[in-house]
Amino acid sequence: MIRSLAVVGTGLIGTSVALAAARRGVTVHLLDASASAVRTAELLGAGTARPPEEPVDLAVLAVPPSKVADVLSEQQVRGLARSYTDVASVKAGPERDVLARAPRPTHFVGGHPLAGRERSGPLAARPDLFQDRVWVLTPSRLTSKPAFDRALDLIGLCGGVPTVMQSGAHDETVALTSHAPHLMASLVAARLGGRSPVSALLVGQGFRDATRIARGEARLWTDIIETNAAEVAGVLTALQTDLTELLTAVQDLSVRDPRNRARSRRNLIGLLERGIAALEALPAPPSGPLAADTAHVDVTITARPGELARLLDTAAGYGAGADTVAAPVTPHGGDGPLVIRFEIPAAEAETLAEKLAAAGWDVVHEDDVRDETEPALVGAPG
């Protein structure tokens, strides 16, 4: 278990991590370019502004995505910590930069806790911000097991739910679930600007909910969007197509042309129903059970650096990338073997298990998510 932590960047997320760790007895050292941000976090009980006298177990870099690699390099030269992680909501670009120029990329694992508030700054921080929320780790091909384990420790201290992904898959997904929605909300909110007070009277709870995310700090979000620009452009392009189609249908309805009306109405109903269906398919928040009919494939890995990343690459190559959730299940913090559990559609589980085993991985295949007491060996009938 980690006993000492450094938080670099005492904003909302960094201070919340510090608060969570401090209340579990970890010694927390606070760093920030702004002395007043450090002081504020210190006054909140998040830790001490005094620098550590020896390398801490783990440093959390709570800085914007474009700054991660530079700050990591700077702190590694100083010898701040034995290992490092970050909390930026974009992973692939920073990972590339880390691999290219950080002094010790093996000591780093990218991370992203899915938690936040539209308020920012240390005064908005809360120690329970991450409770029961998903926290993604994106180990690179060079990430060492100890670095990974210490990040897992931190997630445990914060009450988060760890999951493992490749950085590219992560970025593609958050473009869809976070970044593009943020921009669409900003477009809607911005349209209200400069209107009369009467418009404000007719703003209801629906509008407020729909635009809340647009309140996020503009410079941080510009950094995030820019760092994930290719994926975000992809989602926006698809939304642009959808919007054009929708606008055509609404225009047809407005001219009341009977020839197009039935079809336009069907298009409109269809869009609304697709949105409803997608929302109803979501698990109950914060993170309920995933789809039914999933099975487990558990793979035991050793402490060799990069092995976890290789496993993820291999599994992705066998088709188990996008549909699969990978999470560590061994109690973390020990030096023993780590078990990665893939949750995968049941129909695909046996194939994945066989292929991994044939490639030399140490695999246990469980047919039924619920059947915890009777793990089946690969190839045994379901």
Added chain:
Amino acid sequence: MIRSLAVVGTGLIGTSVALAAARRGVTVHLLDASASAVRTAELLGAGTARPPEEPVDLAVLAVPPSKVADVLSEQQVRGLARSYTDVASVKAGPERDVLARAPRPTHFVGGHPLAGRERSGPLAARPDLFQDRVWVLTPSRLTSKPAFDRALDLIGLCGGVPTVMQSGAHDETVALTSHAPHLMASLVAARLGGRSPVSALLVGQGFRDATRIARGEARLWTDIIETNAAEVAGVLTALQTDLTELLTAVQDLSVRDPRNRARSRRNLIGLLERGIAALEALPAPPSGPLAADTAHVDVTITARPGELARLLDTAAGYGAGADTVAAPVTPHGGDGPLVIRFEIPAAEAETLAEKLAAAGWDVVHEDDVRDETEPALVGAPG
């Protein structure tokens, strides 16, 4: 004060109105095409399924916008009530139809309470749904004062905040604050459909807030959008332009072209900041004070049918349409004169007061919103 009410359409809004009135001692009669919806509302304590033995004071038509005129005509032929209002979120189209074909358009005033939940149906109803929420009334040129007064009574029973608007201005505004945002949220939600369970893991509170309004019932919302299609198309067209501009900026950022990067980054920051500024300009929910530097112009009107609508038209002609909030301030329910208070930017108030007075209206001008004890006569120095 109204003593008897009929609610036609016992869905979420109709049943909530019924519950609010019933708990204040009003006799409520429930009607719906679905016998089980009536029975459910009855069991919830919203009123009785027995038809009234004589015309009730007021009937609330809680039916989709496209059905308002037909249901009004049907119920007026039956003699259900002495006056009628509705709760549809689109006003101009139904008003046109009512003026064209209802037996007694003078007995009708359009209305729209700004309240709701994404759940629908009588079981989701709550008597406090409208508490402190804005409720718009859109009297037509034929609406009688008694019909208007009884609708005001109902708003009072429900705890709502009445405001008066022209139906066209209402529709233009809700296209912006409700209808287009709903469709944008649907587009975002629909993009998530058919994705893997991993995408669901990375859905956070931000996405859920941003898409909550998209859960509204598909057929009702199709009816709303279709009835307000011209205004909604206008807002969507503007959003389409904004989205194209945004996409260009994000694409430029993704190719990392230094020539365009600075400008694209500025465009992106600018959009985010405009959204934030528009949201920060909103009053605190549900309805806080409006912009500072507003003054009152109070106009006393008589019971002549259509006088209120003529006043609104006249005020709009003097430039006091879009920037002005008009609300009734006389204790309602009496036969005495009704006072309409215009809240208008202070710089314009004196001019409006003078013009209305010159046109023969009975005007009192107050210089300062807060200065309630010392009303100033028109022309007196601030």
